[in-house]
Amino acid sequence: MTSEERFGVTEDGFVVKGIDRIVADQQARARAMFGEDVDLTSGSALRKVLDAAAVDTHELWRALEAQYYAGFVTTAQGPSLDLLGRDLGLPRRALRAHGTIGLTLTRPEPDRRYVLPEGTVVETVPDETAPDATALAFRTTRAVTLTATGTTASVEAEAVVRGPDGDIGTTRRLRLEPAWTRHNLNLGTAEVTPFVQNAFEGGDLGEPDGDYRARLLGVPRTVWTQEALLAQVLDVDGVRDAAVFDPLGGVEATRRAYGTFRYGTRTFTRPRQTGSPYFFDIVVATEPGWPWTSENDAVPGVYDQVLEAVAQWRPVSVFPTVLAANQVDIGMRATLVVEAGHNAQAAEGAILDAVRGSVNRLRLGNGVLYSDIVLSARTAAGVVDVQNLRLRRFAPAFGQTYYGGATYGGAQELSAGENLVLAPDEIARFSVDSSLVDIQVVGT
Template sequence: MTSDGRFGVTEDGFVVKGVDRIIADQHARARAVFGDDVDLSSGSALRKVLDAAAVSTHELWRALESQYYGTFVTTAEGPSLTLLGRDLGLPRRALRARGAVTLTLTHPEHGRVYALPQGTVIETVGSATETDLTVAYRTTQVVVLTEQQESATAEAEAVLRGPGGNLDAIGRELRLEPEWAEHNLNLGAAQVKPVVRQPFRGGEFDESDADYRVRLLGVPRTVWTQEAVLTQVLDVDGVRDAAVFDPLGGVEATRRSYGTFRFGRHAFSPPRQTGSPYFFDIVVAPEPGWPWTGRKPHIPGLHGAVTDVVRQWRPVSIFPNILAANEVEVGMRATLVVESGHNEEAVKGAILDGVRASVNRLRLGHGVLYSDIVLSVRTATGVLDVQNLRLRRFAPAFGQTYYRGATYGGAEELSAGENLSLAPDEIARFSVDSSLIDIQVVVP
């Protein structure tokens, strides 16, 4: 830093000395050393040496600026940001390989529609001569197959990050993961054969500086708080959302004894003795296609992955209950007035895709707003009006957690204009092939 304090580290950051100022300072020093009559014209040898030195000095100032800003997460880039992440214990993640597959339906039933949801798990098929490990992929969009449309192309991404998901063999046959298909699909006598349409690439690259910076800025600088644990859980691959309930003590609303205390006769919450076990709940909502418990290395179970992460952060005698969130299936009933000349099925498909994207972005406990659904429907191309729109819900018959307000049992249709409220342990899910969807199209 110079004596006047205008360059180098200042209150406003690092100020780089420009080339013009560097040359002026060099000329002043040259006159002080050789006298005022020294030749500093553009053709003199001394001037050429000073100009060359000025460029080198300016590059040194720029390097100092880069080194200075490389010590802050908000301004660091490249290797500097990677080193800061290592210091915080959060290394830069590899990307997932992405590509495309063609799904072909064989032996379909007459008049039946086969909908493969987002997150359909596909894996490579080995042979006796191949030594490659099995690699699993997940589709990123809904695929609908019928007797008339037996093939469709869908984008997919590798389940695990890294170069192991890269696959260049165009035309290679894959298969639906048997256990996942048995649990989530009901194909009957029909079969679906996936084939690689576009090579899977990108697993050899790391996440961008922008994405990595967001993750680093969200890392709590504490050892044990609700935010610290939640940040680690949300960083696990396959976690759509998570919530921590009662992390540091207090009222355990899930215990049977809750609500039975007599305040005038008994202590409501006696102090916990040091070393005595304490349990709290972490409710986790998985992304589509991620199994809760997995037995295969290429498709890890979400329960075990979250448990391993929390185990590294919990204090002594503090134990988590890792619970799956209750997924609430959301549907709708409406009558659409569509402008003549538009394909009715295409309009319905665009509406369902828009509603699915809107609902599946919601977090735990966030209800579905009636106005958001109306907006998604009205903004679709070709829709003139929407009438008698009502939201529907179908909660699971058995829930693993219960934090007041959850609804279990059969389907329920709400009144017109009514929002769909969810309990803290519930998360909304919208599927385009749901039986709760009833959309009638009217052409004026």
């Protein structure tokens, strides 16, 4: 081994000694012990013993390498990553059970479409075998449309609560959650009966190492900062995104006095006295189907969960104001050119799914870029060109917060090539069945 060759823990990490180097070192020691004329050919007994020992030694080196990298979040795997997460106070989360729910429409009105949006909440019904069992809630992951001619449909769904409790079989009875249905649907005389079509599975599994590692790397190493608080809020079930607006921790542009101060002659703000109340805002965007306030035990409200999470972190006399983000429905009008031989409806559906995934991944205040929509549309098979694309937006769904730039009123259609800009308290949402979507498909 030359002076430059180093094995084990080095400045560049852990370097494993290769099996060729192990064999060479063992043969050198054998010659030093038994003489230069010792038989080390491939057929000799000593050579076979040394080769067998070299394999075991190489496995030991590999085990040492795994043990070394198991001490870092970026490289640890499996149980080693669990131990690091336990040290940080962030255990691995269980997954939500996934399955398929069937829907049956009865007593429909003619010429009426019944749309069950993404996030429709269904719950289990107690039966004779478990009359006192707690109701389990599930959320659909796609929108479903039922009509008098199409009274049945299937949709994927996931359990609201993480863990194995969500693993239910096809024998469990379901119903639309009454409180959610009362506030979000208008079925009239019609009834929608859900049932478990395919059993729910996967709740007994833990989140993958990649997802768990990303959460651990994002854990702030501070006690009370905006980043530490935001990490706790984002970890709450039902939260799509959140933002902290701290008037003393940063410039707050919503106050009336902002912009009227003459810097250098007047103080921008007075220092906070110890023990005096201090307020800040947390703007929270929810996932579809999650209620804002707790109306029952089946689906906990996001507002109550965020308050509970923040209460364990906030210092004395520091109080948060939790506000719902302004949800902006996004649409589009465009003409798609599709190659001959491709199904027009399939191409349109693939494009809408791609745009839906792109828009619904955006965070608070992130606008919708024209180029991103074009790129998402061009990823669909058979699409040759996207012409006359114009983005559309509807008025914010809530209007509870205002941090500058929010637009209220009717729908807007932007010019071709124009990006859709959102305010810091607005978040974009795209639905494939939205009335704001107007797509024409033409062939080449």
